[in-house]
Amino acid sequence: MSKQVDHLYIQSFSGYAFADGLRVTGRVLNHKPRNSKTDNSPYAWQASFANFNTYEVENVQVTLWFNGKPVACCLTNSEGYYYFEVQMLWEEAKEKQTKWLPYKIQCEYQKLAQEKKCWFFQPNSNFDYGIISDIDDTLIHTGVNSFFKWELIKNSIFTLAEERVPINSASKFYQALRAQSTDVDRPFFYLSNSPFNLYSYLQVFLRIHKFPKGVLLLRDFPNLWRQMFNQEKPHKQKEILRILNAFQDKTFVLIGDSGEHDPSIYTEIAQVYPDRITAILLRRVKSKSKMRLASRIVSKFKTTPVVFFSNGEEAITAAKKMGLIQ
Numbered sequence: 054m055s056k057q058v059d060h061l062y063i064q065s066f067s068g069y070a071f072a073d074g075l076r077v078t079g080r081v082l083n084h085k086p087r088n089s090k091t092d093n094s095p096y097a098w099q100a101s102f103a104n105f106n107t108y109e110v111e112n113v114q115v116t117l118w119f120n121g122k123p124v125a126c127c128l129t130n131s132e133g134y135y136y137f138e139v140q141m142l143w144e145e146a147k148e149k150q151t152k153w154l155p156y157k158i159q160c161e162y163q164k165l166a167q168e169k170k171c172w173f174f175q176p177n178s179n180f181d182y183g184i185i186s187d188i189d190d191t192l193i194h195t196g197v198n199s200f201f202k203w204e205l206i207k208n209s210i211f212t213l214a215e216e217r218v219p220i221n222s223a224s225k226f227y228q229a230l231r232a233q234s235t236d237v238d239r240p241f242f243y244l245s246n247s248p249f250n251l252y253s254y255l256q257v258f259l260r261i262h263k264f265p266k267g268v269l270l271l272r273d274f275p276n277l278w279r280q281m282f283n284q285e286k287p288h289k290q291k292e293i294l295r296i297l298n299a300f301q302d303k304t305f306v307l308i309g310d311s312g313e314h315d316p317s318i319y320t321e322i323a324q325v326y327p328d329r330i331t332a333i334l335l336r337r338v339k340s341k342s343k344m345r346l347a348s349r350i351v352s353k354f355k356t357t358p359v360v361f362f363s364n365g366e367e368a369i370t371a372a373k374k375m376g377l378i379q
Contacts, residue, residue, distance in 0.1 A: 059165075063160055069173055076299070114126065181239070191310045229372070
């Protein structure tokens with residue numbers, strides 16, 4: 054028996070403009086999710102549970118508006134998601150900084166209607182290179198390699214975003230990457246295998262610890278049955294390829310960790326696009342077996358410079374030697 058829908062809440066995710074198009078996505082829920090201390094939840098797990106205990110609304114008519122005009126329409130899928138990738142003609146950006154431009158999402162479902170002002174980012178076309186970075190165990194300890202993944206559960210469910218601690222000097226490293234002599238902002242794309250349910254949670258973490266503002270790209274909640282039979286590329290790989298396709302005349306630096314699949318995904322992409330990937334930086338993890346595997350992958354790869362680092366200070370030193378930071 055389906056739940057009666059008495060309200061529409063629009064949760065928009067980061068969108069971005071590129072040479073001749075725009076990508077924005079989000080989902081429609083029956084209530085606003087919560088996940089921070091501002092929601093007055095006495096315990097972290099209560100806020101986390103509320104963020105996962107959502108009721109997504111299917112078949113909502115969603116209209117994307119920009120500059121006062123309707124641009125495109127779609128229906129939300131079975132999990133409440135909408136996704137727009139539309140062709141747009143942009144004026145050449147005069148500002149050196151990345152622009153965040155407003156657009157509107159309008160929803161209609163039965164007798165209900167809702168609209169929300171949202172934002173997408175448009176990088177200046179003169180940036181020298183962009184940064185595509187993993188989040189999990191690159192910016193923030195997740196505990197994905199812990200026994201039975203207990204640390205991952207503890208960190209994600211029983212710890213508020215405001216209480217999470219970033220990797221040592223990581224924010225300093227990313228702020229150094231952001232700055233350059235021409236003052237043209239470099240765009241940042243943050244990737245995570247976390248589900249969209251943790252979108253606001255990770256936004257809070259990035260903002261509190263002063264990481265450069267950028268696009269946050271997560272994925273749908275993992276479906277183990279679908280993963281077993283689906284031959285699609287991994288989430289990170291698909292998103293990186295979309296970014297490379299969107300900014301076809303630009304180069305990027307890939308930043309990740311040595312604990313999961315980043316070494317193989319990054320080197321495979323750099324092998325196919327040797328002129329598009331300037332460098333790969335991988336944070337060392339504590340697992341000796343994971344580090345041995347990452348080292349074997351990197352030792353056979355000569356296409357793009359690959360550097361291992363333990364903390365932000367080491368990463369800054371390596372980036373300076375490669376000319377990424379002045």
